[in-house]
Amino acid sequence: MSKKFITFVLVFLIFLFSLAFSQDSPKPRVAIITYIKGNVYVKKLTSELWLPAKVKMELTSGDKVWVQQNSQAILQFSDKSTLKLGSNTQLDILNLDYEKDTKKEISIFKLLIGKIWATVERLLSQGERIEIQTPTAVAGVRGTEWIQEVSEDGTTKIWTLRGIVFLTAKDKTIEVKEGFQSVVKPDEPPSEPSEIKEIERFDEEGKKEEKKEEKKETTPESEKVQRASILSNSLDYGLYKRDTLVLTKLSLTPELSFGALKLGLDLSLYTNGEDISYIQAKVKYGELNLPWLGFRYGTIDSFNLGYGLIADRYSTYEMDGIVLRLEDPKKGGVLTLFPSPFNRGENITSTYALRLFYRPLSRLEIGLNGMFDLDSDLSKRQGIVGIDAGYYFTKNLIGYLTFAQRVIHDGISLEDKRVLSENGFALGLQMSVPTLNSILYVQGLSYSDNFTPGYFDAYYERNKILGLLPTITDSIKRINGLILGFxxxxxxxxxxxxxxxxxxxxxxxxxxxxxxxxxxxxxxxxxxxxxxxxxxxxxxxxxxxxxxxxxxxxxxxxxxxxxxxxxxxxxxxxxxxxxxxxxxxx
CATH class of the missing domain: 2.20.50 (Outer Surface Protein A; domain 2)
Structure with a gap:
């Protein structure tokens, strides 16, 4: 007992000691929503849903903001610089970070449609970078105040109020100086700058509300973010019960944040009241979210593949897994799932997944998928592959078609006609309804009766342990089905x-x-x-x-x-x- 207790105390003290050094580490960069008027939605990098924005909500690399009709929002940064978003505007935060070697601030956004009023409250030092991309041009900023607009056909307009904006399109770069404007039409270089004749100002009501919001805070929220520690802690004390086993649990659960990288640790001591039953020290989760790289470690839930036809809300079921994403936001990338090499126990998951996706058009994505259970017992091996395509009719409506084919069932390959006959396809629509703050979806399916849509689901790992997975059979007929949800x-x-x-x-x-x-x-x-x-x-x-x-x-x-x-x-x-x-x- 004494050795275990001393070990736990030492680990506990090490993490408390780390608090003394956390203040000197780089602080994560965020944009804070300081004002909202009307309907404004945010899509976090880790989510597939557009959720209502809230004042004081923090945004970082990979997040998206959508301002609907007759609505507005203001984003504020640590130096008091602001981006004011007008009605019918969609803005993607591509990179809000520091340059790796120089630690200079980098701010890269993409304005898909709509209008922004940008103000930089300081002069940029050498190496710092602010860039706002549009479908037809790139604006590199040395100015301190400008307006940028993208219309439905992709035409980009720039008005420079103070400083200089460098506007690039079709390999041509021009300087738009203070008091001048320029236009970039699709597939054309920027027009020569002309004097500004008329300027649309940001709604005065928005400015008043912004000032009112700032007065509510004794200390500005942005300053709080800069002073925040990269390490936060919580101490848990309580009971753990499973079947007839009842233990008291004492745990320290520090969470560390290094920019886009987040780590959650679990240092726990379990006791039955008389002796220490066991000590647990593990990484609870790890997460990294960048536009081109995503990483998730821990218990994986709600993993989907092939629009749910191959994997539907798959869960690693109390075991740890790893999801890795490598992506060029404009072209495509790869998404993988594999079990953690640190899992221990009798029923270790052995399930892997791979998705290769390509975007030949801005609204079209094509994917190749595969998911396999490579169990050491050959008779328990499973495998399904597939292909899919999704098309965005509007930013609120996506249609998709997906096909899946079983290639391994209980260790038996495609050479067996029973395996060859296992397949299915689905056709679906997903629609966002901003006025109701809802997402509706419908999916029609057709598949052989020996094929299971969403075979790798939330129950898969548990049913595998219990021996409840569908066995291999002959195909007699095809089944048609319907899925509705919201x-x-x-x-x-x-x-x-x-x-x-x-x-x-x-x-x-x-x-x-x-x-x-x-x-x-x-x-x-x-x-x-x-x-x-x-x-x-x-x-x-x-x-x-x-x-x-x-x-x-x-x-x-x-x-x-x-x-x-x-x-x-x-x-x-x-x-x-x-x-x-x-x-x-x-």
Whole structure:
């Protein structure tokens, strides 16, 4: 007991000691939303959803901002520089970071459509870079105030109010000096600068609201960001219960941030009250998000491949996995999934995935996909490959077509006609409804009756352990099916997601998730998953999963957290796993 305890204390002290040095490390660069008027949405790099923007929300590399009609937003940076976004504007934050060697600030944006009013509150030093790209031109900035607009046909306009803007298109660069303007039409070089005759100013109401917002804060939010430590800690104390095992848990969970890189650690001590049962020290998660590179380490949930036809919300099921993305935002890239080499235990996941995607047109993406379970037991190996294409009709509507073919089933290859017959295709539409703050989607499927759409799903790893995966069979007929779903956010308080699946000759499935937020630290969420619903009012079977998570503040820096996960065995008997934790924010 004493050796384990001393080991834990030493590890604990090492991370506390690291706090003394965290202040000298580079601080991550962010843009902060300081003003919102009307409907403004944000799409984070790690999400597929457009969510309502909020004042004080932080944005970084890879995030996107969408300002709808009759709406506005203001982004502010640490030096008080601002980007003011007008009505019907979409802005991508491509790179908001530091140059690797010189540590000079780099700010690169892409204005897809709309209008911005930009103000730089200081002179740029050598090596610093501000650049705003459009579909037809690139504006390199040495100026301190300018206006930039992109119309629906891609025409770019620049008005320089102070300083100089370098405008480049078709290998031609011109200087647009103070008091001048220039236009770049599609497939043409920039026009020669001409004197500004008329300027549209940013809505005065927006300026008043911005000033009002600044007065509310005694200390500007941007200064708080610059002073923030790269290392935040929380101390958890509570109970862990699984089946008949009940342990007390004490853990330190530091989270480190190095620009776009984030790490979460877990240093935990478990005791039965008499002795230390075991000590756990592990990387809980790691995350890196850049426009050209993405990395995620930890428990992987909701991984999709082939628009859900190959992998549908796949989960590594309590084991760690790695998702890696390499991408040229304009051309394409590669996405991979593979198990962590640090997993330990009896049932280590052995599932891999690969997606190669290419964008021959700005609105079209074509992908080649493959997902394989390379289990050491040849009879448990599985493999599915496929191809898909997605086309953006508008920024709110995407249509797609996807095909998948089984190539390995229970270790048997395509040489067996049963494996060769396993395939399916799907045609779908996904639409954003900004006025309702919702996303709706519909998917039609056709597949052989021995093929399982979304074979690698949230249940795959668990069903593999339990021996419940579909076995290889002959194909007798084809099955047609339909999937309906929606995601919605109501007044920034309640978010609801529902998904219903119905197929010929097969019982339907239903999935749901409800989140309630009554404050930053008062939240609750409930998720529900069920496969093979035999009747409209049967809500529980052996493929039903409930997860409840509740957070309640009991003091200024202390939260009580309750997490309950309930699953059911083949006889319908429930099995509960729950955590009751007190979190102290250090």
């Amino acid at each position: 995601d919605s956010n109501i007044l920034h308080i309640i978010s609801l997601s529902m998904r219903y699946e119905s197929y010929d000759y097969k019982m339907p499935n239903l999935y749901g998730n409800l989140n309630l937020s009554l404050g930053e630290r008062l939240r609750a969420s409930l998720s529900y998953e069920q496969d093979n619903i035999s009747s409209p009012f049967q809500f529980i079977n052996n493929n039903t999963i409930f997860v409840l998570n509740m957070i309640y503040p009991i003091a200024q820096n202390v939260d009580a957290i309750l997490t309950v996960k309930r699953i059911y065995d083949s006889d319908g008997n429930p099995k509960d796993i729950y955590y009751l934790t007190t979190k102290i924010r250090l």
